[in-house]
Amino acid sequence: MNPFSNFNAGMVEATLKGLTETLQKAGVSTTDVTGLGLTREDLSPILALMVPTDTPVRNRLRRIGGNGPAHAWYQQIAQADTDGSLFFGTTPSGAAFAAGGLPVKTASKYRRVSAPFVQLGDQVNVTIFDQAAGRSYSDLLQHETDVALMNTALCEEWMTINGDSSVNSLYYDGLLKQVNTNIVDAGGVQFKLSHIASAQQKVYDLGGMTRMNVMSTRMKRKVNDLIVASYYGIRQMTSVAGANMFGGGINVKSWDFGYGDTDLIQSRYMQPGAGTSGGTTETILCLDEQSSGKDGNAIEMVDLLPVSLFDLGMITSSHQKLVMEISVLKLTSPNFQGKVTNLAAPTYNT
Numbered sequence: 185m186n187p188f189s190n191f192n193a194g195m196v197e198a199t200l201k202g203l204t205e206t207l208q209k210a211g212v213s214t215t216d217v218t219g220l221g222l223t224r225e226d227l228s229p230i231l232a233l234m235v236p237t238d239t240p241v242r243n244r245l246r247r248i249g250g251n252g253p254a255h256a257w258y259q260q261i262a263q264a265d266t267d268g269s270l271f272f273g274t275t276p277s278g279a280a281f282a283a284g285g286l287p288v289k290t291a292s293k294y295r296r297v298s299a300p301f302v303q304l305g306d307q308v309n310v311t312i313f314d315q316a317a318g319r320s321y322s323d324l325l326q327h328e329t330d331v332a333l334m335n336t337a338l339c340e341e342w343m344t345i346n347g348d349s350s351v352n353s354l355y356y357d358g359l360l361k362q363v364n365t366n367i368v369d370a371g372g373v374q375f376k377l378s379h380i381a382s383a384q385q386k387v388y389d390l391g392g393m394t395r396m397n398v399m400s401t402r403m404k405r406k407v408n409d410l411i412v413a414s415y416y417g418i419r420q421m422t423s424v425a426g427a428n429m430f431g432g433g434i435n436v437k438s439w440d441f442g443y444g445d446t447d448l449i450q451s452r453y454m455q456p457g458a459g460t461s462g463g464t465t466e467t468i469l470c471l472d473e474q475s476s477g478k479d480g481n482a483i484e485m486v487d488l489l490p491v492s493l494f495d496l497g498m499i500t501s502s503h504q505k506l507v508m509e510i511s512v513l514k515l516t517s518p519n520f521q522g523k524v525t526n527l528a529a530p531t532y533n534t
Contacts, residue, residue: 227507239341255488255512299356304511366387399454
């Protein structure tokens with residue numbers, strides 16, 4: 185006997201409509217699995233709590249959201265004014281005008297530039313072997329995710345300093361490539377404190393204010409050594425040897441070279457030959473990441489996709505996830521940046 189023989193078409197339709205409404209009220213929905221998007225977990229808050237010490241530049245940069253395959257923005261054109269500082273349009277002498285007149289019109293000091301977003305990340309693998317060896321899946325997943333997350337941040341730090349899209353089209357251009365103004369060429373000599381002061385003066389004259397000097401660990405030791413010897417008078421204690429006793433014990437983290445306090449930041453990714461074709465010479469970046477221009481901070485990161493975790497499922501004999509971000513480095517005010525180049529490999533008072 186057919187159990188539905190007593191139902192006519194109208195009754196069946198009404199019953200199905202009632203069930204559909206009940207399911208919708210209960211919050212139940214159906215999902216088409218064809219082309220289903222990957223499940224995403226935002227890891228940005230976790231990375232912010234980690235505050236990795238080996239990503240000092242990344243930790244300082246403001247991050248904003250982006251859209252589309254590339255990011256476009258207005259970039260200030262490096263241009264000194266006769267009045268001695270940077271103005272976004274006409275200078276004070278042209279801005280002052282009489283009744284019935286008009287201020288002097290000047291050429292735009294901005295240009296529109298764009299850069300494509302770049303993907304970078306790392307894989308998370310939880311293998312069947314590791315689980316069979318006695319470790320729990322959740323512990324393995326957490327450990328592997330933390331490692332991949334940290335490594336992605338390190339890769340971004342490296343690219344933010346050393347990236348060169350002409351060498352690898354999958355890179356975005358880093359600071360060594362993009363900072364092309366306010367350059368002090370040391371001519372292959374040993375570093376002097378006046379080198380940084382000269383670069384900072386160039387930045388200041390164009391309206392910027394250097395906030396951080398980024399250098400290699402070796403160069404940071406040299407800067408530290410010179411500041412201690414020159415300004416603290418330790419040399420007077422027991423001649424030059426006296427300064428060496430304190431060289432490793434006093435860490436000068438910031439210094440005023442005449443244009444405001446600037447942080448002295450050492451980075452493991454500022455290697456000899458960085459920003460050049462190679463060799464042993466070194467570079468110091470003098471950066472202003474905080475001053476605001478027409479289109480955001482002087483330096484900032486733009487995220488099309490913040491650092492996130494995606495579940496890729498089982499692949500071969502491991503459960504794989506992907507930690508990745510889609511970002512690009514944005515330099516709004518190149519005239520607020522500077523660098524000291526062609527510094528000889530540092531020597532110390534030993």
